[in-house]
Amino acid sequence: MRFIRLVLLVVVGMVVAVALPGGTVFAQDPTPTVDTSAITDDQVNAVAQELYCPVCENIPLDVCPTQPCTQWRELIRLKLAQGWTKDAIKDYFAQQYGDRVLAAPPARGLNWLVYILPPVILVAGVILVYRVLHSMRKGNGSTSEAKAPAPDLTNDAYAARLEEELKKRR
Amino acid sequence: MEEQTPQASQRKSLPVWVQALALVVLLAFLTLIGFSLKRTQQGPITIGQTVPAFxxxxxxxxxxxxxxxxxxxxxxxxxxxxxxxxxxxxxxxxxxxxxxxxxxxxxxxxxxxxxxxxxxxxxxxxxxxxxxxxxxxxxxxxxxxxxxxxxxxxxxxxxxxxxxxxxxxxxxxxxxxxxxxxxxxxxxx
Incomplete structure (x- = not known):
């Protein structure tokens, strides 16, 4: 009886070991089967156009004709099929290939300058132009006020002589 | 020598804080350009050089x-x-x-x-x-x-x-x- 129990225990143990995962470790399937057929090229390109090819610089991913770009577009298709959002995919690409693949630099670290400096410079420029124009207008005003009166020619000897000469010639 | 009117001297210069700010911004820009230039000019790791850990x-x-x-x-x-x-x-x-x-x-x-x-x-x-x-x-x-x-x-x-x-x-x-x-x-x- 005890022997039968032991045999049963061994058999059950073997069945459990075979059936349960963990005993043998299999390599994970790198490309889980996901149906990507529902994802259109337009959907892929909507994400791809906000990313740049990491190997051929300055070419947006949606128009890049190289083999790596084709792979990346397929990766976008796969991620979309898995339910990833556009931002999540962009984050993934930035993490994998660096910020240079993003069409717009992320607002962090020194990149903040890209977003802060233009408006600051614009405002400073407007203030500067206003001040200059204002002071110019003020300057013009003061010049007209300080305008010298027309010279009194009645006591000018030269003018008197000139008048006399002209009279003589008439 | 002609004396400058008060209006003229007022027109001539911006407030000190504006000038200081402009100078700071300019220096910051130059520093940034300097760093990025240094980075771009830096060549590859050459033979005989110690390779930084990664x-x-x-x-x-x-x-x-x-x-x-x-x-x-x-x-x-x-x-x-x-x-x-x-x-x-x-x-x-x-x-x-x-x-x-x-x-x-x-x-x-x-x-x-x-x-x-x-x-x-x-x-x-x-x-x-x-x-x-x-x-x-x-x-x-x-x-x-x-x-x-x-x-x-x-x-x-x-x-x-x-x-x-x-x-x-x-x-x-x-x-x-x-x-x-x-x-x-x-x-x-």
């Missing part, structure tokens, strides 16, 4: 830090699944690894440059590559070496200095083994 996380999640590999020859191969010349040397690199790994004095690290994981894994599977391979996350490692393309292979001597650089694929197993032998003896190529 970390590679493999596709299986194992972490390798080159700082822990002192005393060993480290072979760093940059590759990508979309790179056809990489395929020419893939089998030879794996053969070299299998031949040398039992001694334990050589480490191979495959750095997958801007690649997609499914294709990279397929590539590793195709060539039955068993040495550690992982993605070059955010291209930090390739930027450090300033690689110009793939494949490129860097061999580091046991004392952490760069001793050999191979631009393009190795033509044979013998070429790989010779380069590693020279690295072991400390001779610089």
């Amino acid at each position: 970390t590679l996380t493999t596709f299986d999640g194992d972490v390798y830090n080159t700082a822990d590999m002192q005393g060993k020859v480290v072979v760093i191969n940059f590759w990508a699944s979309w790179c056809f010349p990489c395929k020419q040397e893939a089998a030879d690199l794996e053969s070299a690894w299998r031949q040398l790994s039992p001694d334990g004095d050589v480490v191979f690290l495959g750095v997958d440059y801007v690649d997609t994981e499914p294709e990279a894994r397929a590539y590793l599977s195709e060539f039955d590559i068993t040495y550690p391979n992982g993605p070059d996350l955010a291209t930090k490692i390739s930027q450090m070496f300033r690689i110009r393309g793939v494949p490129e292979t860097y061999i580091i001597s046991p004392d952490g200095k760069l001793v050999d650089v191979k631009i393009g694929p190795y033509s044979s197993l013998t070429e790989i083994l010779d380069a590693i032998d020279k690295a072991k003896t400390g001779s610089v190529n």
Whole structure:
């Protein structure tokens, strides 16, 4: 009886070991089967156009004709099929290939300058132009006020002589 | 000498704080330009130079830090699944690894440059590559070496200095083994 129990225990143990995962470790399937057929090229390109090819610089991913770009577009298709959002995919690409693949630099670290400096410079420029124009207008005003009166020619000897000469010639 | 009217002197200069701010902004810009220029002018790691330590996380999640590999020859191969010349040397690199790994004095690290994981894994599977391979996350490692393309292979001597650089694929197993032998003896190529 005890022997039968032991045999049963061994058999059950073997069945459990075979059936349960963990005993043998299999390599994970790198490309889980996901149906990507529902994802259109337009959907892929909507994400791809906000990313740049990491190997051929300055070419947006949606128009890049190289083999790596084709792979990346397929990766976008796969991620979309898995339910990833556009931002999540962009984050993934930035993490994998660096910020240079993003069409717009992320607002962090020194990149903040890209977003802060233009408006600051614009405002400073407007203030500067206003001040200059204002002071110019003020300057013009003061010049007209300080305008010298027309010279009194009645006591000018030269003018008197000139008048006399002209009279003589008439 | 004509005396300036108060209005003229007021018109002449901006407030001190504006001038100071402008100066600070200008200096900050110059500093930034200086740093970026220094960075862009910085050349690749040259032969004989000590290679800074870096970390590679493999596709299986194992972490390798080159700082822990002192005393060993480290072979760093940059590759990508979309790179056809990489395929020419893939089998030879794996053969070299299998031949040398039992001694334990050589480490191979495959750095997958801007690649997609499914294709990279397929590539590793195709060539039955068993040495550690992982993605070059955010291209930090390739930027450090300033690689110009793939494949490129860097061999580091046991004392952490760069001793050999191979631009393009190795033509044979013998070429790989010779380069590693020279690295072991400390001779610089």
